[in-house]
Every structure is written in structure tokens, then in C-alpha cells.
Amino acid sequence: MPVTAMVVIPTNGYTKQRVLVDKVHSIISNRVLGEEEQYLVRWQTDYTTNTPPLSWHAIGELMRCLDVVQDYLEARAKSIQSAPLSRKRKSIDIAGGLERRPSPFGRRLQQGGKHDSSSRSSSVSSAAPASVNIYNGVLDVDDDHFTFCRPMNPKERHVASNEPTKVAYFDISNILTAEMRIAAQEASVEKALRYIRNEYVGRLNKLKGTPIHLFNTVDSSTPSLRFKYIYEYVLREGVYRASKETQQGCTQCSPHMGRNIGCEYTKKCDCLEYAPVDESRIPRDSEQWAEYQNYKKTGGSTIGFPKKFPYFAEGVKRERAGCLVPFYLHSRHPIYECNDKCGCGPACRNKQVQFGRTVEVEIFKTASDRGWGLRCKQDLHEGQFIDTYRGEIITDAEATRRESVSSKAKGSYLYELDKFAETEGLEDTDVYVVDGEFMGGPTKFINHCCEPNCRQFTVSYNKHDCRVYDIAFFALRFIPAGQELTFDYLDKEEVDADDQYVHGPAADALPCLCGAEKCRKWLWT
Numbered sequence: 416m417p418v419t420a421m422v423v424i425p426t427n428g429y430t431k432q433r434v435l436v437d438k439v440h441s442i443i444s445n446r447v448l449g450e451e452e453q454y455l456v457r458w459q460t461d462y463t464t465n466t467p468p469l470s471w472h473a474i475g476e477l478m479r480c481l482d483v484v485q486d487y488l489e490a491r492a493k494s495i496q497s498a499p500l501s502r503k504r505k506s507i508d509i510a511g512g513l514e515r516r517p518s519p520f521g522r523r524l525q526q527g528g529k530h531d532s533s534s535r536s537s538s539v540s541s542a543a544p545a546s547v548n549i550y551n552g553v554l555d556v557d558d559d560h561f562t563f564c565r566p567m568n569p570k571e572r573h574v575a576s577n578e579p580t581k582v583a584y585f586d587i588s589n590i591l592t593a594e595m596r597i598a599a600q601e602a603s604v605e606k607a608l609r610y611i612r613n614e615y616v617g618r619l620n621k622l623k624g625t626p627i628h629l630f631n632t633v634d635s636s637t638p639s640l641r642f643k644y645i646y647e648y649v650l651r652e653g654v655y656r657a658s659k660e661t662q663q664g665c666t667q668c669s670p671h672m673g674r675n676i677g678c679e680y681t682k683k684c685d686c687l688e689y690a691p692v693d694e695s696r697i698p699r700d701s702e703q704w705a706e707y708q709n710y711k712k713t714g715g716s717t718i719g720f721p722k723k724f725p726y727f728a729e730g731v732k733r734e735r736a737g738c739l740v741p742f743y744l745h746s747r748h749p750i751y752e753c754n755d756k757c758g759c760g761p762a763c764r765n766k767q768v769q770f771g772r773t774v775e776v777e778i779f780k781t782a783s784d785r786g787w788g789l790r791c792k793q794d795l796h797e798g799q800f801i802d803t804y805r806g807e808i809i810t811d812a813e814a815t816r817r818e819s820v821s822s823k824a825k826g827s828y829l830y831e832l833d834k835f836a837e838t839e840g841l842e843d844t845d846v847y848v849v850d851g852e853f854m855g856g857p858t859k860f861i862n863h864c865c866e867p868n869c870r871q872f873t874v875s876y877n878k879h880d881c882r883v884y885d886i887a888f889f890a891l892r893f894i895p896a897g898q899e900l901t902f903d904y905l906d907k908e909e910v911d912a913d914d915q916y917v918h919g920p921a922a923d924a925l926p927c928l929c930g931a932e933k934c935r936k937w938l939w940t
């Protein structure tokens with residue numbers, strides 16, 4: 416007994432039909448029918464089945480599930496790349512089949528009663544000889560005029576195969592047919608690709624803050640619509656930030672100290688408690704120098720000593736104001752910024768990263784097989800802040816799980832928040848991890864380079880929270896507008912004096928395509 420299905424094509428009188436997105440499972444094929452780009456939707460079912468409900472829809476009806484269409488098109492592009500169906504094979508199949516023998520499915524559809532009024536074409540056009548019409552399941556329209564697939568109503572069921580029925584039945588046991596596969600590979604998907612691109616750009620345009628652009632002259636792909644832009648970390652199960660009460664502000668600073676820039680008396684600033692001591696500002700023959708020497712032997716608090724201030728204040732060259740000073744830029748010291756509870760006020764120069772990105776960036780398709788990359792639309796000065804790395808914060812166990820189920824080089828998207836692990840005695844398993852693969856910001860697209868022009872820095876607004884802090888990218892040198900932004904994916908500890916891998920590349924390492932003179936040849940992932 417062949418697997419059968421019936422068709423009811425809904426008519427709601429509305430020209431703009433849309434499928435009900437949360438009922439769509441996936442797209443499984445495509446074709447062009449007449450002038451129309453169509454996609455075969457597999458609908459969700461509450462039960463497990465090898466013959467799920469399927470129906471063809473014009474791309475215009477799938478505008479709200481373009482992410483599902485994009486998944487399909489990516490898989491289709493890969494399959495074409497890895498196993499293109501030869502024209503020779505296609506012509507044999509078609510010659511023996513559909514070109515001379517129109518689909519019986521199409522004929523039955525036209526005989527059916529209810530669906531004749533549909534605006535949707537239900538016959539097989541000669542322009543698409545390899546297409547097979549399949550509407551497995553009952554399509555209906557909800558009150559909001561969205562098309563969905565519903566279970567069959569007993570009245571619509573036919574009784575005997577030769578009895579005239581209200582609906583047509585189709586044998587879908589041979590879906591997808593070879594002809595359908597060939598038609599799918601040959602059919603244009605231009606419209607879908609254009610809609611996907613427009614959707615992505617539209618979403619970028621709706622984001623708050625300084626614009627993010629998209630540029631691709633290499634191919635017609637678009638970054639994944641499934642990626643969600645976020646402004647703050649999203650904390651997942653088992654992840655906790657230190658409570659707001661533990662966050663201290665600086666109490667002895669005020670907005671009107673000397674040059675009106677907040678915490679310039681670094682000796683007094685509580686936020687700079689753990690910042691490196693500025694030895695150059697302690698007279699060698701002073702009592703404080705002796706105290707400092709003692710502190711170096713025995714430890715304790717450094718409050719009262721002058722500290723290295725992270726950012727250039729005004730009064731220096733205009734373009735340098737707010738940039739990271741060379742001492743920090745070339746060290747691994749965390750940056751402790753002031754916060755909302757501080758007495759120094761909003762204009763304090765010790766607040767940069769917390770206000771977010773101020774430079775316009777562009778996501779662009781690299782021409783050298785490294786996927787998407789990121790660049791700036793404006794010149795960047797040495798030490799200039801670019802943006803933070805955002806994503807979901809997950810536990811170490813969850814990161815391990817995600818790595819084990821990912822087919823990608825998952826490590827590239829995972830950042831361990833382990834800056835303070837050693838000093839605070841955190842176990843490896845207590846360290847949180849930022850996963851920027853599915854949600855985050857444009858910095859997700861920064862590629863690796865063995866001789867990079869940017870680096871990531873630890874920025875903390877709560878010196879008592881050693882597990883959650885920001886990762887911020889700064890320019891290591893002047894970067895002209897349009898130059899790709901890169902950073903080194905590898906922790907320096909893992910390379911030797913010649914900047915080569917201490918233990919050699921990992922077994923699953925990817926070839927590095929950064930093109931730098933001193934390239935290590937393998938990408939740490």
C-alpha cells in the first residue's frame with residue numbers, strides 16, 4: 416500500500432500569503448515553476464514519521480522563515496560543491512521521464528475540487544519538467560491569514576481509491592526523486608538569496624548604536640540569519656554574576672579634581688586598587704618607595720600608591736584621547752574601569768569600554784577562504800577601543816558539551832573567562848566561557864592573524880567579580896580605514912620563543928590562511 420496524502424489548498428482571498436513559521440520544520444527542495452521560485456516545506460508533526468506533510472511555497476510566502484530557507488540553501492550549495500549532478504545524467508533521467516510524461520500528480524491536482532480556487536499554481540508547468548507537485552497534508556489558513564498544515568479531518572478522507580474524492584492523494588514514498596534533485600540543483604535561487612541578504616541588512620539597520628554594514632562582492636551568501644545581535648551577555652543556566660552589592664565605586668574621587676576628568680588622582684581611586692603601580696611616580700628616596708618595596712615582598716593593598724591610568728586623557732593629541740596607553744597596550748594587565756557607583760561622575764576618563772562601540776564597522780566576505788571578516792569604516796588610532804566580544808556565558812561543562820556536538824571549529828567562538836582563575840584559585844571547571852557563535856556582536860567575525868593588528872583585553876567594572884568581565888578589542892597600532900581587523904586566537908603561553916607551537920598544532924587544526932610573513936601555518940581552534 417503506497418503512502419498517500421491529500422491536498423487542500425487554502426484560499427483566504429488575500430494575495431499576500433505567508434506560512435505560519437513555527438509550524439515549519441525545514442525546507443527540503445526547490446524549483447522554479449513558471450516564473451516563480453518555490454521551496455518544498457516540510458511541516459512540523461507531533462509524531463515521528465517518514466512521510467511528513469510537505470507542500471510547495473513561493474519564496475514570497477516564506478519571508479518569515481528565511482533562516483530555514485538559508486539553512487537549506489547552504490546545504491544545497493555544499494552538496495552541489497561536493498557532488499554536482501552531471502548534465503549527462505540529468506538528460507537521461509528527464510528524457511525517459513517527465514519531459515514527455517507530465518506528472519500524474521499535477522493532473523490529479525487539477526481534478527481535485529477544493530483547491531482549484533487557489534492562487535497557488537498546482538499543476539506542473541512545462542518550464543519545470545522535473546518538478547513534482549506534492550501537497551502532503553492539509554493546508555489551512557488561520558485567522559491571521561497564515562498558511563499552516565493541520566491534521567486531516569475525517570470528512571476529507573477518501574474511502575476507496577476509485578471513489579471520487581474531495582482531495583487528491585499522492586504517493587510520496589519516492590520523494591525526493593532524482594528528477595527533483597536535478598531540478599533543485601539547476602533552479603535559480605537568486606530571489607531567495609536576495610531576500611535573505613535584505614533581511615540581514617534590515618536587521619543590522621534596526622540595531623541601536625553606531626552602524627554595522629555588510630559588504631560582499633565575492634559571492635551571494637549572507638551571514639547566518641540565526642545569529643542574534645545582543646548588547647549584553649546572556650547568562651545561561653548555572654552562571655551567576657557577583658551581586659550589584661559587591662560592586663564598589665570610588666568614594667574619594669569627584670568630577671572636579673584638577674583637570675575635571677574624574678579619577679586622575681590615581682592614589683585615591685578605589686577602582687584602580689588592583690591596577691599596576693606607577694613606579695615612575697614614586698621618588699626613590701621617599702618613605703613611599705620603601706613602603707612599596709615592602710609591599711612587593713609581603714603583598715597587601717596598593718591603595719595610596721600612584722597607579723597606571725589606562726586611558727589617555729584630554730590634553731594629549733586629540734585623536735589619542737580615550738585610547739589605551741602603551742603601558743597597558745603592551746602588557747596583559749586587566750583594565751579596571753569606574754562604574755555607576757563611583758563618585759567621579761559620567762565624564763570620568765576611566766570609562767570607555769562600558770559605553771560600547773563608537774566606530775562604524777563592516778562585515779565583509781574575505782576573498783581568501785576565511786569566510787566573513789570585519790573591518791572599520793574609519794581610521795583607528797593605536798590603542799583605540801573597537802568593541803567587546805559578546806555572547807552567551809555558559810559553564811565549562813556546557814562548553815565541553817557544545818564542543819562535542821559541534822561539527823564546526825567550535826573553539827574559535829569560545830572564550831574562557833579565566834583571567835583571574837589563577838590568582839583567585841578557581842578550578843578549571845569553575846571558569847565560565849563566552850560562546851559567541853549564536854548570539855553576540857560584530858566582533859564574532861574577527862579572523863585570526865599570526866601578526867595581528869588588534870588584541871583582546873580584560874575589562875572589569877567590579878573588581879570583586881573574578882568570573883564575569885568584558886573582553887574588549889583595541890587597535891594595537893594605527894589601522895587605516897578598510898583594513899581587516901585581526902587578532903591572535905592563540906594564547907602566547909602556547910608558543911615558544913620563535914612564536915611557534917610548543918606542542919605542535921592540534922590533530923584537528925585548520926590551515927591558517929592569514930598570509931602573515933611569520934604565519935604559524937595552523938589555526939588554533
Ligand SMILES: C[S@@+](CC[C@H](N)C(=O)[O-])C[C@H]1O[C@@H](n2cnc3c(N)ncnc32)[C@H](O)[C@@H]1O
Pocket residue numbers: 784785786787788824827828859860861862863864925926927928929938940
Ligand atoms: C570566530 S570565526 C571568524 C569569522 C568567520 N570567518 C566567519 O565567517 O564566521 C573563526 C573561524 O573563521 C575562520 N578563520 C579565521 N581566521 C582564519 C585564518 N587565519 N585562516 C583560516 N581560517 C580562518 C575559521 O573557519 C575559524 O574557525
